[in-house]
Amino acid sequence: MTQNVNQTLPELPQPEAPLSVVLAGGGSAGHVSPLLAIAAAILLRVPEAAIKAVGTRDGLETTLVPAAGHELVFIDRIPLPRKPSLDLAKLPWRMRRAVATAKKILQDARADVLVGVGGYVCTPMYLAAKSLRVPIVIHEANTKAGLANKVGARYTTYVGTAFAATAIRHAHVVGMPMRRAIAAxxxxxxxxxxxxxxxxxxxxxxxxxxxxxxxxxxxxxxxxxxxxxxxxxxxxxxxxxxxxxxxxxxxxxxxxxxxxxxxxxxxxxxxxxxxxxxxxxxxxxxxxxxxxxxxxxxxxxxxxxxxxxxxxxxxxxxxxxxxxxxxxxxxxxxxxxxxxxxxxxxxxxxxxxxxxxxxxGIRDAAERMADMVLAAAEMPNQ
Structure with a gap:
């Protein structure tokens, strides 16, 4: 008796990447450019790493991230009002919803580490990562640290800054991650x-x-x-x-x-x-x-x-x-x-x-940030 060779074979599980990194930030080139430079440096260290970026639907990341070959997912912008307003009254509800979305992103990616470069999307991502015990790595590009990164810096010791004058917890001066064509x-x-x-x-x-x-x-x-x-x-x-x-x-x-x-x-x-x-x-x-x-x-x-x-x-x-x-x-x-x-x-x-x-000048900032990522994920340096 012959067997049916057209039977559907069971789907084999896909091998997991040796390192899964979620990078959050966007809106301006000042956030997206270092994010992409860090991603490139990580892939030089761990070529099989899985990279996923998180941004908003109206930032430069919508074109720059896919052009760099990375998956991009979205989260709602959560401005942090500094004065009493209707937006401030809505903040707790918006934040709970955004954190729930952020948790799902991290869980779906099986993230080993979250890298944040600042911007509206980072606060809920940092809160979600803390809740899920996903290690956090932060890069702060400005001399005056952004509010989101100040929040995130409470939950990690892996904080890189572009400038020595930047006042933020656990700061380590690493420089500004930039494209290799410029750095070299x-x-x-x-x-x-x-x-x-x-x-x-x-x-x-x-x-x-x-x-x-x-x-x-x-x-x-x-x-x-x-x-x-x-x-x-x-x-x-x-x-x-x-x-x-x-x-x-x-x-x-x-x-x-x-x-x-x-x-x-x-x-x-x-x-x-x-x-x-x-x-x-x-x-x-x-x-x-x-x-x-x-x-x-x-x-x-x-x-x-x-x-x-x-x-x-x-x-x-x-x-x-x-x-x-x-x-x-x-x-x-x-x-x-x-x-x-x-x-x-x-x-x-x-x-x-x-x-x-x-x-x-500092030319190897992206590589320094990649080293932080591997350390936070408890991976040996490649």
Missing amino acids: LDRVQAQSGARERLGLEVGRPTLIVTGGSLGALRLNRAVADSVEALAAAGIQTLHITGKGKAVMRADGSLLTAALYRQVEYVDGMEDVYAAADLLLCRSGAGTVSEVAAVGLPAVFVPLPIGNGEQARNAADLVQAGAALLQPDAGLDGPWIQDNVIPLCLDESRLTRMAGSAAQL
Whole structure:
């Protein structure tokens, strides 16, 4: 009697990953970029590790995390109101619901460790991890620690910070996790190729201006008022205006000038850092950390909102002589002519600034965070 070879075979259990890591955080590039850098460093240590990211449905993580090849799941944003309001009255109910969702995420992932980088999703994830006894690892990118990470730091001793000035429990300075293309950048070796890719002359003094992906109106206006003076000094300028922020003339035409090129966005900041002799930019934590890591002189114009964290981010580099700092309200065409143009032409000063920046830069922050993850999960270092 023959057997039916078409019988359905029982489904075999899938082998578990040697390490399951859930990473939480999102909203801005300042959270998503270090999250992805940590994930990449973990996979270098443990290639078979299972990685799952947790974010919100309206943050940059919705595009950046899948593009990096990682699974992304969502949790409701839970703002933590600091003043009496309707949102504060709703907070306990919202938090209970979010913590329940967070527990299910951790349980479904069979998480060995939770890594949080800050943002609205982290508070319920930290509370859920504590309840389930899942080890917690935290990275705080700013000099003023966020409220969510302050909550999480109560439940772990594995807390990495980008800056020594950050006040948070159990802080260990590890630097800012960043993409390998930036962390390993040799500016001198990469400069010629980077300038060619960006449409710049190889041998000319080069100023690059960026206000980040969203642009900065103050920087854009000040540079627009300076293009003729920059060109007269022999300086070429690449102006990254921000998406949708092209700089126009009064007649509605695109601003053009000798030795001046504007683009809305550059995909790959490593080319920007390699091509520039001097960077004029905001002083977000990521930018400050990357500038230091690659040894690039900078003029920082802190964003004039919040509690002054952008100025604090830049303080160490400014004090070391690696950067200048100019308040937003004081940045205009004449200031650029009096300060940026002479600096951009002073090769010896730029060399000294680059060296001072590099002495403060940390290139292996992602690897340091990966080591924390393995330690928290009680895995041998790979």
